[in-house]
Amino acid sequence: MGPGRTTLVPPPGAASPVRHPEAPAPGTLLGPHYDQCFGCGEGQPHGLHLQARAGEGVSITAEFTVQPAHQGAPGLAHGGVLASALDETLGSLNWLLRVIAVTGRLETDFVRPVPVGATLHLEARCMGIDGRKIYASAVGRIDRPDGPVAVRADAVFIEVKLDHFTRNGRPEEIKAAMADPDQIKVARAFEVNP
Numbered sequence: 001m002g003p004g005r006t007t008l009v010p011p012p013g014a015a016s017p018v019r020h021p022e023a024p025a026p027g028t029l030l031g032p033h034y035d036q037c038f039g040c041g042e043g044q045p046h047g048l049h050l051q052a053r054a055g056e057g058v059s060i061t062a063e064f065t066v067q068p069a070h071q072g073a074p075g076l077a078h079g080g081v082l083a084s085a086l087d088e089t090l091g092s093l094n095w096l097l098r099v100i101a102v103t104g105r106l107e108t109d110f111v112r113p114v115p116v117g118a119t120l121h122l123e124a125r126c127m128g129i130d131g132r133k134i135y136a137s138a139v140g141r142i143d144r145p146d147g148p149v150a151v152r153a154d155a156v157f158i159e160v161k162l163d164h165f166t167r168n169g170r171p172e173e174i175k176a177a178m179a180d181p182d183q184i185k186v187a188r189a190f191e192v193n194p
């Protein structure tokens with residue numbers, strides 16, 4: 001770890017994550033948080049269309065099938081796409097904690113190549129919380145929930161307020177997202193208070 005880098009392991013004294021009392025029941029499909037999200041949005045033809053479900057405690061399971069548009073090497077998933085799938089799965093933990101947080105650091109191990117047509121079965125878990133820092137880890141396995149491990153990641157997400165998006169995002173997309181008739185999606189994207 002170089003100077004100024006945050007460790008990816010919760011420090012001693014970090015709090016255990018607490019599942020929000022109104023978090024969706026384990027097994028519930030979460031659905032996209034934003035139609036245009038590259039990770040989960042239905043409006044992105046070449047997106048991952050990743051489908052995430054609430055797990056037990058503060059954990060998520062997710063699936064994504066590698067499409068021809070996701071290739072790096074011929075017939076194989078691009079590493080950045082696999083990192084996106086991990087990022088999206090990890091980011092979905094926020095909905096179980098009911099916080100808004102963005103990825104600060106994401107460290108990925110690429111263990112096995114993932115062919116086009118394979119389905120990546122992902123699992124993410126929150127490991128601890130220290131102030132605004134949310135520590136989480138994820139793993140992705142090929143074709144089965146207990147299939148061979150292809151990717152792993154450790155990450156720190158940083159809790160932010162809604163103004164992170166309104167100050168930094170483009171107004172047209174923010175307005176459109178807020179006007180989404182699917183109020184659950186709007187709540188997932190914009191809920192600030194637990």
Ligand SMILES: CCCCCCCCCCCCCC(=O)SCCNC(=O)CCNC(=O)[C@H](O)C(C)(C)COP(=O)(O)OP(=O)(O)OC[C@H]1O[C@@H](n2cnc3c(N)ncnc32)[C@H](O)[C@@H]1OP(=O)(O)O
Pocket residue numbers: 006033034039087088091100101102103104105131132133156158160165169174177188189190
């Ligand atoms: C519009 C629709 C809304 C959608 C909502 C749903 C979103 C879902 C999206 C899903 C998509 C999937 C998800 C995505 O892809 S999210 C997209 C990718 N991520 C980003 O774009 C984030 C860009 N970075 C920033 O905006 C700022 O740097 C942030 C907000 C992260 C921190 O800037 P801020 O000024 O606020 O921070 P601070 O200086 O007060 O520090 C606070 C604490 O945090 C620690 N720290 C800081 N930075 C880092 C770091 N990089 N690594 C590790 N630790 C870091 C720092 O040491 C300090 O700790 P301590 O000293 O307290 O111990």
